[in-house]
Amino acid sequence: MRRRNWFLFSALCFGFAFLYGPILSLIVYSFNESRLVTVWSGFSTRWYGELFRDPQIIDAALLSLRIAAVNATFAVALGTLAGLAVARFGRFRGRTLFTGMIAAPLVMPEVITGLSLLLLFVTLEAAVGWPSGRGVTTITIAHITFSMAYVAVIVQSRLSTMDASVEEAALDLGARPWKVFLVITLPIIAPALVAGWLLAFTLSLDDLVIASFVSGPGASTLPMVVFSKVRLGVSPDVNALATIIVGVVTLAVIVSGWLMIRSERRRERDVQAALADRS
Amino acid sequence: MSGAASEEPSGSGRRRAFWLSGRGLVSSIPYLWLLLFFLLPFAIVLKISLAEPIIAQPPFTPLFGPDGSLQATIDNFLFLLEDSLYIVAYLNSLKIAGISTLLCLLIGYPMAYGIARSPRAIRNILLLLVILPFWTSFLLRVYAWMGILRNNGLINNLLMWLGVIDQPIQMMNSDFAIYIGITYSYLPFMILPLYAALERLSPDLVEAAEDLGCRPWKAFLTITLPLSVPGIIAGSLLVFIPAVGEFVIPSLLGGPDSLMIGRVLWDEFFGNRDWPVASAVAIALLLVLVIPIMLFQRMNLRREGA
Numbered sequence: 001m002r003r004r005n006w007f008l009f010s011a012l013c014f015g016f017a018f019l020y021g022p023i024l025s026l027i028v029y030s031f032n033e034s035r036l037v038t039v040w041s042g043f044s045t046r047w048y049g050e051l052f053r054d055p056q057i058i059d060a061a062l063l064s065l066r067i068a069a070v071n072a073t074f075a076v077a078l079g080t081l082a083g084l085a086v087a088r089f090g091r092f093r094g095r096t097l098f099t100g101m102i103a104a105p106l107v108m109p110e111v112i113t114g115l116s117l118l119l120l121f122v123t124l125e126a127a128v129g130w131p132s133g134r135g136v137t138t139i140t141i142a143h144i145t146f147s148m149a150y151v152a153v154i155v156q157s158r159l160s161t162m163d164a165s166v167e168e169a170a171l172d173l174g175a176r177p178w179k180v181f182l183v184i185t186l187p188i189i190a191p192a193l194v195a196g197w198l199l200a201f202t203l204s205l206d207d208l209v210i211a212s213f214v215s216g217p218g219a220s221t222l223p224m225v226v227f228s229k230v231r232l233g234v235s236p237d238v239n240a241l242a243t244i245i246v247g248v249v250t251l252a253v254i255v256s257g258w259l260m261i262r263s264e265r266r267r268e269r270d271v272q273a274a275l276a277d278r279s
Numbered sequence: 280m281s282g283a284a285s286e287e288p289s290g291s292g293r294r295r296a297f298w299l300s301g302r303g304l305v306s307s308i309p310y311l312w313l314l315l316f317f318l319l320p321f322a323i324v325l326k327i328s329l330a331e332p333i334i335a336q337p338p339f340t341p342l343f344g345p346d347g348s349l350q351a352t353i354d355n356f357l358f359l360l361e362d363s364l365y366i367v368a369y370l371n372s373l374k375i376a377g378i379s380t381l382l383c384l385l386i387g388y389p390m391a392y393g394i395a396r397s398p399r400a401i402r403n404i405l406l407l408l409v410i411l412p413f414w415t416s417f418l419l420r421v422y423a424w425m426g427i428l429r430n431n432g433l434i435n436n437l438l439m440w441l442g443v444i445d446q447p448i449q450m451m452n453s454d455f456a457i458y459i460g461i462t463y464s465y466l467p468f469m470i471l472p473l474y475a476a477l478e479r480l481s482p483d484l485v486e487a488a489e490d491l492g493c494r495p496w497k498a499f500l501t502i503t504l505p506l507s508v509p510g511i512i513a514g515s516l517l518v519f520i521p522a523v524g525e526f527v528i529p530s531l532l533g534g535p536d537s538l539m540i541g542r543v544l545w546d547e548f549f550g551n552r553d554w555p556v557a558s559a560v561a562i563a564l565l566l567v568l569v570i571p572i573m574l575f576q577r578m579n580l581r582r583e584g585a
Contacts, residue, residue, distance in 0.1 A: 008396060011389030012405070018386065019412050019466065022423035025433055029426065039431065078309045085306030092306065096580075101313040103576045107517060109524020109568070111541045112561050115548060116320030119558065122337050123323050145316040148309065177301060206417050209526050213548075223418050230422045230531065234429070242419040249414045253407065 030239035047240040064222040071143040072200040079151025087159035105149040114213030134216030147200035158192035328558035355559035368538040376522035379461035383469040391473035452534030460528040469514040476510025516575045
């Protein structure tokens with residue numbers, strides 16, 4: 001027993017070192033004076049200054065954030081409907097195809113999704129004149145299509161672990177289905193919706209391949225600009241960008257974890273109070 | 280599943296009632312979206328893979344000629360078979376994805392097991408640490424390895440400083456670098472389903488076997504491993520299928536000889552601007568992946584039914 005624990009402990013240490021070593025190296029060398037990323041020559045924040053003075057990076061970052069926010073909002077709306085249909089509607093005609101279309105985008109190679117969506121947009125434009133040209137709209141539609149699948153999976157798994165008898169009780173008492181959804185289901189699955197929104201936001205912010213296929217002239221997202229930079233070799237301002245992203249993500253995770261623990265405690269207190277009232 | 284459907288009349292009348300009800304409306308919005316933007320595009324890819332490239336906008340011949348006759352050709356697919364580059368790229372992609380999946384399993388299984396067996400208080404923190412890298416940019420995590428594996432990168436500098444080597448080892452632009460990149464990027468996708476399978480497994484089973492005199496490794500092989508097979512399959516599919524079509528990792532870390540099909544498709548489309556051949560490559564890739572994708576879908580359905 002002891003020996004196995006020791007083995008598992010070292011496996012965890014090795015695994016986490018493997019996961020975090022590269023990220024740490026990005027952060028450390030973002031503060032390096034030298035242009036040669038991996039030769040240390042002294043502490044400096046000059047690459048952060050260069051990053052913020054690069055209008056190409058700033059424009060691309062703003063565009064990516066905008067697309068990510070619109071995408072996440074639509075993806076949560078569509079993904080919630082899809083998750084609800086799969087988890088609550090029993091068997092309906094076309095259900096197998098429906099679940100297949102939700103599962104497949106999770107594993108579909110990005111080059112296939114990107115190419116197929118581009119060809120769809122080109123064909124649609126030739127046939128009905130929409131979308132005219134490619135750019136922000138087509139990137140957003142493409143992102144919604146694959147991120148809604150992730151949201152649907154999250155919502156569906158939350159719904160399947162939730163106690164459906166609360167909904168059934170409200171229905172039995174005469175509440176209309178949409179009211180049950182708004183008053184009972186939605187508050188219970190709200191954490192899943194927040195998680196889905198954040199995930200969809202990140203997926204969109206991160207996507208290079210699909211955006212490259214369906215983008216047009218003038219619409220360069222942040223990953224597209226970063227890719228064209230790093231393709232030529234390592235560049236220190238990309239390290240600075242990575243450090244900012246890692247910092248923001250870590251902060252967001254800590255804050256959301258803290259909020260979750262706080263709301264959980266408050267809920268427990270409310271339950272205690274309600275029980276005390278009754279006795 | 281909800282029991283409400285059983286109150287409705289059976290047969291086609293029930294089906295029609297479903298689609299006319301509010302529930303039908305709820306499911307038809309995402310349904311139509313996915314039909315239009317996920318399924319229909321594949322039909323168009325298939326159509327264009329049967330067209331001929333021309334210099335025009337769009338750069339392929341229409342499926343029906345001006346006189347209404349069908350203009351389909353399988354030349355693009357024959358071309359894929361004739362030029363050994365494509366076959367080599369397909370086989371190489373399958374090989375690289377397979378080996379990387381195995382590496383993910385070798386690193387991910389002990390980690391998932393370690394997390395599942397750790398005290399409940401720190402389990403969620405460890406899980407969060409597995410997921411956290413996934414929230415930071417994928418592109419930048421691949422880029423991090425460029426700085427580590429380069430000739431004057433972190434590993435070579437360290438080894439030369441230690442005096443282990445006096446010439447840098449060539450690690451970048453090789454299949455080795457691609458293995459590292461894929462294993463690194465996809466490791467969380469392997470660990471999460473493995474953890475889900477191992478966490479459900481009661482440690483009492485293994486303890487009972489050991490109390491009865493079973494050796495630890497035998498208890499692992501006969502109890503833990505077989506019971507975690509669903510997790511192994513789910514994790515392997517989540518890594519293998521997207522890895523076969525990977526583009527970013529081979530193009531940043533791989534060399535000119537490390538051909539992968541995702542990169543070939545990209546070059547065919549952006550470099551040669553040959554849309555029909557790029558479509559044929561996509562259809563062929565889809566045919567290779569259709570069995571693992573269906574397996575993945577069946578696992579999802581079974582998990583949902585359980």
